[in-house]
Amino acid sequence: MHIHIFWDCQSPAGLQLPVSRLIETILGVKTTVTENHVRIMGYVDARRQVDAQALLDSIQAYKRRHAIAEPVLLVVHQDLFRNGNSFVFGLARESVGAGVVSTARLGNEYYGRAGSDEDYMDRIAKEGAHEIGHLIGLPHCEDRECVMFRPDTLDELDRKKKMLCPLCRKQLDTLPAR
Numbered sequence: 001m002h003i004h005i006f007w008d009c010q011s012p013a014g015l016q017l018p019v020s021r022l023i024e025t026i027l028g029v030k031t032t033v034t035e036n037h038v039r040i041m042g043y044v045d046a047r048r049q050v051d052a053q054a055l056l057d058s059i060q061a062y063k064r065r066h067a068i069a070e071p072v073l074l075v076v077h078q079d080l081f082r083n084g085n086s087f088v089f090g091l092a093r094e095s096v097g098a099g100v101v102s103t104a105r106l107g108n109e110y111y112g113r114a115g116s117d118e119d120y121m122d123r124i125a126k127e128g129a130h131e132i133g134h135l136i137g138l139p140h141c142e143d144r145e146c147v148m149f150r151p152d153t154l155d156e157l158d159r160k161k162k163m164l165c166p167l168c169r170k171q172l173d174t175l176p177a178r
């Protein structure tokens with residue numbers, strides 16, 4: 001299983017390689033990181049946020065145009081929302097193999113705390129692995145320490161471990177290779 005990670009120029013520079021390695025370890029997939037060429041669509045002035053669904057549309061169109069069959073995860077720094085949620089850390093569209101993660105709320109600075117590259121990397125990796133997990137066939141998990149648990153807050157994200165629970169691991173291992 002090969003995953004493309006597109007790292008937008010506004011996302012934190014220098015973290016793409018460690019993040020991609022962490023994701024590979026968590027899921028047991030191969031990744032390649034490249035700079036992002038997908039257009040950032042769906043910016044809403046009044047909210048100063050990007051509509052995650054519009055961004056997924058944009059990834060979907062890019063994949064079609066460039067005949068990319070493998071899953072794509074886009075990492076952006078713009079804050080994301082979706083209809084019905086004031087914000088989302090990330091979103092995946094399984095049917096087309098497209099996912100997006102926002103780094104906007106993953107840094108300590110956003111919460112008025114001292115910055116830490118390590119915290120930043122851990123959270124981007126967990127969120128990235130979560131969305132990619134969906135793209136390769138995993139649903140949400142009830143285990144609060146599992147990467148596939150759906151966090152609503154930063155604390156819930158931090159409580160997760162950088163790994164799949166045994167049940168999700170097993171499920172992933174029995175999925176047909178795509």
Ligand SMILES: [Zn+2]
Pocket residue numbers: 130131134140150
């Ligand atoms: Zn999810």
Ligand SMILES: [Zn+2]
Pocket residue numbers: 141142143146147148149164165166167168169
């Ligand atoms: Zn799990």
